[in-house]
Amino acid sequence: MTADTPVSELQAFLAAHPEVTHVDAYLNDLNTVERGKRVDRAALEALYRDGMLLPGSMFALDVLGGTVQATGLGFDEGDADRPCRPLPGSLVTVPWQSPGLAQMQLSMYEPDGRPFHADPRHILVKVLDRLHRLNLTPVVAIEYEFYFIDRTRTSEGQPQPPPLPITQRREFQTQINSMTYLNEYSEILSRIYLACEQQGVPATGALAEYGPGQFEVNLLHRADALQACDEALRFKRIVRSVAREYGWDATFLPKPYRDMAGSGMHVHVSLLDAGGRNLFECPDPALSEGRPASTELRHALAGMLRTLGDGMALCAPGPNSYRRFRAESYVPLTPGWSINNRGSALRIPVSDDRNRRIEHRLAGADANPYLVVAWILAGIHHGLAESLEPPPAIEGNAYRATGDRLPIHWATAIERFEHSDFAAHYLGRPFRDLYSTVKRAELEDFDSYVTPLEVAWFMGAL
DSSP: OOOOOOOOHHHHHHOOTTTOOEEEEEEEEETEEEEEEEEEGGHHHHHHOEHHHHHGGGBOTTTTSSGGGGGGGSGGGTTEEEEEOTTTOOOOTTOOOOOTTTEEEEEOOOTTTTBBBTTTTHHHHHHHHHHTTTEEEEEEEEEEEEEEESOOOTSSSSSOOOOTTTTTOOSSSSOOTOHHHHHTTTHHHHHHHHHHTTTTOOOOEEOSSSSSEEEEEEEEBOEEEEHHHHHHHHHHHHHHHHHHHEEEEEOOOOOOSTTSSSEEEEEEEEOOOOTOOBBTTTTTTTTTTEESHHHHHHHHHHHHHHHHHGHHHHOOSSSSGGGGOOSSSOOOSSSSSSOOTTTTSEEEOOGGGGGEEEEEOOBBSSHHHHHHHHHHHHHHHHHHHHTTOOOOBOOSSSGGGOOOOOOOSSSHHHHHTTTTTTHHHOOOHHHHHHHHHHHHHHHHHHHTTEEEEEEIIIIOOO
8 A cells, every 4th residue: 555645546536526626635533533624626636746734633632622732742742744645545525515525535644754653544554564474464344333313312411313214203112123124214324325335335234223223334345454444434424424414413422322232343354365265264163172173263363362451442442432331232241252142252253164254343333443453453463473272162141251351441441551562562652652641631531520410329318
């Protein structure tokens, strides 16, 4: 992957779209918030040639947009600009806006052309390079869960489902895989699929999830992990934007409702050798003493399991992320693996032999896909390099499994990540320290607020 996108790609796009007058050029920060500029058509060739300048502090911002000065990327360096270059294939039209608008995604570099250490996309590149040096190519597919919600909140200020488009009922029931729900939402889902098609995002299937107004959409697997993550972020923008067209909101908040299912980001991964063979290929359930027949699959599972806890702060980046982690909620509480068991952190789904893969079920829908995929692949590399072996597979109710527990509290997860030698080794110590600093600042700010719930519970009793 080159540092910049050829100008020929821009010229072909502009020739095909003479109506485009402006382009939204943006990158996604640590929290995946989109940040950038709108530029006019005349400035695009210079942008492709020289990059667009944005401050490096874009990657020192907390979720509210404030610069965390302790990162050193704010006043300590004069809030210095760095060039951002377009991502290949990301220049697309914006079907929910006027015909004159397009968009492109960016990645940040140092002025001398080196990748900027704080950009999560470059962190994924760093990990991919380790696998590529072994002539290995990961194949990645991402699934997102999300909710459609009413723009009108409840009297307590909480989210609520929108009225169903056809019946106009406000539904609060759990209806997993309901075809009736799919019919109710078919118009907006069709609009999302059309926008995905127009923007080159390979959405392959949707199902109604457990919560009211909750859906899961699968994105096609890619043998280019960077492309898979680029498309995943483009998909999130599509869903939110199309929902606004319909007068609703769409949220990837992991737990918008206390008593309803959470929303995750599930990542499927397999590994190809230089000849294109899936190294995880093996019969199902070809087990010997509770372990898969594929040596590479065993090592990959073991490496991922050993590093799950250290990476929790990446997979669950905010306080709401940890609301998902409850027993018998299809969210893992222990670092275990299974065959076809949705209670485990790592699951080998039902498939034919050639498509054998691992499903990583830990991350919330709010997580940064570049960082989650980087962490998954780092675990795989570690397992292969050390020839690690996994424990026996979980069988039955995964929530009755004994042994280690995952760090399911925000403060604990941040502390574990900021002291992780594994994170420093694979992601780079500067990025580990930057991410930890931003997350600790968010934690301290969040913990300073007095909530209505604690007033209601404790003020009269104490």
